[in-house]
Amino acid sequence: MNIVVCVKQVPDTGSERTLRPADSTVDREGADALINVLDEYAIEEGLRLAEAHGGEVTILSMGPPRASESIRKALSMGADKAVHIVDDGLAGSDAAATSEAIAAALGRIGFDLVILGSESTDARMGVLAAMLAERLGLPQMSLASEVEIDGQAIRIHRQADYGYDKVEASLPAVLSVVEKINEPRYPSFKGIMAAKKKPVETLSLADLGIDPARVGLAASGTEVVSFAKRPPRQAGTIIKDDGDGGEKAAEFLAAQKFI
Amino acid sequence: MAEILVLAEHSGETVKKVTCELLTLARRFGEPAVVWAGPGAEAARDRLAEFGAAKVYVAAGEEFDEYVVAPKAELLAGLVAAASPAAVLVASTPEGREIAARLAVRTGSGLITDAVGIDEGLVAELSIFGGAIVVHSRVTSGTPIIAVRPNATTPEPAPGAAEIVPAGTGVSDAAKGARVTGRVVQEGGERPELAEASIVVSGGRGMGNAENFAMIEKLADTLGAAVGASRAATDAGWYPHQFQVGQTGKTVSPQLYIAIGISGAIQHRAGMQTSKTIMVVNKDAEAPIFELADFGVVGDLFSVVPQLIDGIQQRSGG
Numbered sequence: 122m123n124i125v126v127c128v129k130q131v132p133d134t135g136s137e138r139t140l141r142p143a144d145s146t147v148d149r150e151g152a153d154a155l156i157n158v159l160d161e162y163a164i165e166e167g168l169r170l171a172e173a174h175g176g177e178v179t180i181l182s183m184g185p186p187r188a189s190e191s192i193r194k195a196l197s198m199g200a201d202k203a204v205h206i207v208d209d210g211l212a213g214s215d216a217a218a219t220s221e222a223i224a225a226a227l228g229r230i231g232f233d234l235v236i237l238g239s240e241s242t243d244a245r246m247g248v249l250a251a252m253l254a255e256r257l258g259l260p261q262m263s264l265a266s267e268v269e270i271d272g273q274a275i276r277i278h279r280q281a282d283y284g285y286d287k288v289e290a291s292l293p294a295v296l297s298v299v300e301k302i303n304e305p306r307y308p309s310f311k312g313i314m315a316a317k318k319k320p321v322e323t324l325s326l327a328d329l330g331i332d333p334a335r336v337g338l339a340a341s342g343t344e345v346v347s348f349a350k351r352p353p354r355q356a357g358t359i360i361k362d363d364g365d366g367g368e369k370a371a372e373f374l375a376a377q378k379f380i
Numbered sequence: 381m382a383e384i385l386v387l388a389e390h391s392g393e394t395v396k397k398v399t400c401e402l403l404t405l406a407r408r409f410g411e412p413a414v415v416w417a418g419p420g421a422e423a424a425r426d427r428l429a430e431f432g433a434a435k436v437y438v439a440a441g442e443e444f445d446e447y448v449v450a451p452k453a454e455l456l457a458g459l460v461a462a463a464s465p466a467a468v469l470v471a472s473t474p475e476g477r478e479i480a481a482r483l484a485v486r487t488g489s490g491l492i493t494d495a496v497g498i499d500e501g502l503v504a505e506l507s508i509f510g511g512a513i514v515v516h517s518r519v520t521s522g523t524p525i526i527a528v529r530p531n532a533t534t535p536e537p538a539p540g541a542a543e544i545v546p547a548g549t550g551v552s553d554a555a556k557g558a559r560v561t562g563r564v565v566q567e568g569g570e571r572p573e574l575a576e577a578s579i580v581v582s583g584g585r586g587m588g589n590a591e592n593f594a595m596i597e598k599l600a601d602t603l604g605a606a607v608g609a610s611r612a613a614t615d616a617g618w619y620p621h622q623f624q625v626g627q628t629g630k631t632v633s634p635q636l637y638i639a640i641g642i643s644g645a646i647q648h649r650a651g652m653q654t655s656k657t658i659m660v661v662n663k664d665a666e667a668p669i670f671e672l673a674d675f676g677v678v679g680d681l682f683s684v685v686p687q688l689i690d691g692i693q694q695r696s697g698g
Contacts, residue, residue, distance in 0.1 A: 134627055135646045138509040145515075158628055216491060217484055239474070242627050242650070243509075246493045247474055248481035251449060255482040260557030261448055264474055266621065276561075279448065280474075280622055282573050284566035288448055290558045300611075300628045301621040342490025342521035346503055351514050357658075359670055362679025367687025370659060371695060373675040377657060379579065379603065379636050380695050 122176030122270070125232045126167040126200065127223060128160045130184050130191035131243040138243070144338060145345035146213045147243055149185060156191045159238025161198075162298050165305040166268060167236050168199045174270055177201045179230060183211065183222055189321065197308035197316035204230060208326045213338025216244070220252035222336060225329040227257065232293060234275070239264055239297040250297035260290030266301040382466035383435070384410040385459060387452070387479065388428070389471045393420030395427045397576050398471040400535035402528060403431040405498055407538060410466045413437060414542070415459060417444040417452045421544060429542035431535060439548030443556070449475060450555035453482035455548045460487050460523050467502055467519075472527035473575060480527045489522025496532040496633070507633075510650035530575045531634065566620055574623060577606035578635040580655070582625055583618075584610035584648075586641020586662060586681055590618040595685055596640060602692045608632065608652075610642045626651035641681050644669025661685060 132138045136152035156164075167178045180195040180203035182188050192203045206226055214222070227235055240247035254261035262268075265277035266285060273292050278285040280299050308316075326333055334340060360369060374380050384406035389396040399414070406412035413435040414428050421438040428436055439455050456468060456479065468483065470476040472494045484491040495504035499516070502524050506515040519525065574580065581603065583596040593609075600607045609619035611626050625632055627647040637655035642648060644660075644667055652658070653672055660669050660676040661684050670676045677684050 134510070134650055138512065140513060140515070216481065217488075220485065240628075245508075245631070246481075246491075247477050248484075248491070248493065251478035251481040252485050254450070254557070255453070255485045258554060258557075261450065261478070262558055263448075263478060278564075279560075282473075282575070282622060284564045284620075284622070286448075286560045287562040287564070288558050289561050294557075299621070300624070301614075342484070342488075342519060343492055343517050344520050346516040346518060348513055348515040351507070351511060354672060357674035357676060359665075359673060359676040359678060361665075362677050362684050364683075365687070366661075366677040366679045367684040367689075368691045370661070370675065370677055370684065370688045371691025373659070374636075374692065375695050377636075379657075380692050 122171060122174045122234065123232045124167045124171055124176055125179045125181050125227060125230055125235045126160070126164050126195070127235065127237045127249070128164065128180050128182045128191060128195050129157045129241050130154050130182065130188040131157045131241055134242050140345070140348055144213065145348060146338065149187065154187060154191065156194055157238055157241045159240060159298065159300065161305040162300060162302055163236045163238045164195050164198050164200060165303045166298050168306070169303065170234070170268070170270060179204060181223065181226055181230065182206070183219060185212070192321060193316050194308065196319045197313040198306060199312055202319055203321040205321055205323045206329070207323055210326050210333040210337050213341060214336045215341040215343055216246055216248050216252060217342055218336040218340055220249055220256055222329060222331060223249070224253055224256040225331055226324055227253070229329070234292060235295050237297045239299050250295050254295040257295065260294040262288060262290055262294050263297040265296055265298050268296065268302065382410045383413040383463050385456065385463070385465045385468045386412055386414050387456065387468070387470040387476070388414050388416045389473070389476070390416070390420060390424060393423035395424050397535065398530040400431045401530065401533040402469045402471065403428070403433055404536045405528065405533055406469055407432045409498070409502060412540065413463065413465070415456060415547070417455055418442070425542050425544065429540045430537050432538040432540040433542045434540050435543050435545050437545050437547035441551060443551040446560055447551065447556045448558035448560065449478045450482060450557065451551040452479045453486065454552060454555045456483045457486040459547060465523060467524040467526060470525070470527050472529045477527050480525050484525050487522050489525050490519035491525045492517060492519060493527040495526050495528045498526060498528070502526070507654050511654040529633065531578065571600060572604070572606045574606045574608055574625070574630050574632055579603045579605035580608050580625070580632050580634045581605045581638045581640065582608035582610060582642060583613055583640050584642030585612040587613060587618060593619050599638070599685055599689050602689055602696070610648050639669055640685060642669055643667045644672065
């Protein structure tokens, strides 16, 4: 099985995250950067499926040069090789342009299954899997909390508010995973060392045959009109429970007209 | 006047609250035209009329429930081409965003998700990075597609004709790639949905085990609230994953968020810190969640919460 796992490097949620005043894009240089947490679950699922069914796992990432750190981390979990789409012309791309570049790369790489985390922690749109399915004309097997591959059939539990739907399709397919799906492994020391030698191919817009006018900030289908830091919350009332904490809390709710 | 397409969120013939919110928004910018995929439109019509729907485009086929997302995107794309609406509004639920995403690709349009409001000129307001930054943005290509966060708008009634117009010409084979073979409904059916609820009561690591979540459910029920859980609690298997509030779970912004036994690590705060009023109960005075609290009690939740439940019941007369 040829499995490609898409990985995005994102600013650490624990750092202060900002937009660049110059062009309102996400500041990817300032904060600490790491693999989008749900992508770790996607990598883990790719590795498990490859272990169970035989095959290779390729990491695919679109990002600035700095994303190479996260690509190595993904390789150290056990993936076999990687492809890094990197081109200044891609900076500021919206979701649609991102999906176009990734779809083009997937076309070059070839795959039975492409796996993504269902959502990134920076943009939190949760749209890439759906856009790839649309562009590639493949089944959209998204929001999976469980996956089973049976020959050419793929079956998932698609997470919903009420529980889940059982969904079935044929490979090749686009799969996105939610946190419930597995527990990602930690890279071993051996894995970290081996990752240094694993091949990482870089691809530019020219390599992908994409017209630069279709991607990047200037081509974006949305624009930021303005942004501002939200004023900090006012400090509230904190009390110690002296045997009547619950009663005082009920009083607060009544005063605020919640009851 | 140009139409604003509103994709109806419904369960059979039951119109979900977010649809009424979207109609309220749509009325400011054009003539609201509901897009109803699947059965139930006739029975829902009065409700849609109550919130100002001028038209209801109906494609009643079973396929919309039988195949994942693509048929609804295809239906909307056909209507965008036929009706040239000024915008398309959908609910910013996981599925709503996926439908919007596919529609954006099909129509070459820009897409905005998780909008908490829409101002003049179809400028969307967003709250990003866990609420740290407020952004105003707009679509500049194609037909603006905006996914709006549930519970961010107060629905306001206004009369509409809700004229039923048959739409769609059947679902193409290309849209039938992912087939639903069954549905499993898990506990929590009676309570409001997390994304729609005005009050959310969440339990965290401090609960200690799954059985103790019964207390969270009881507190939620006295307030008519939804139940949420921290990642620590869902990872431990104390409550199902679809109730997780946080960075890898749901983002909620209710009128009242009550956090019980939750320390407030960044990844949880990212999911709830724009809630209007936040109440906290935790035995650790240093827990970061107290920084967000409008009212906090430092104490043993197993004493405080039962007393809180009593206090609420006394005041609500029941």
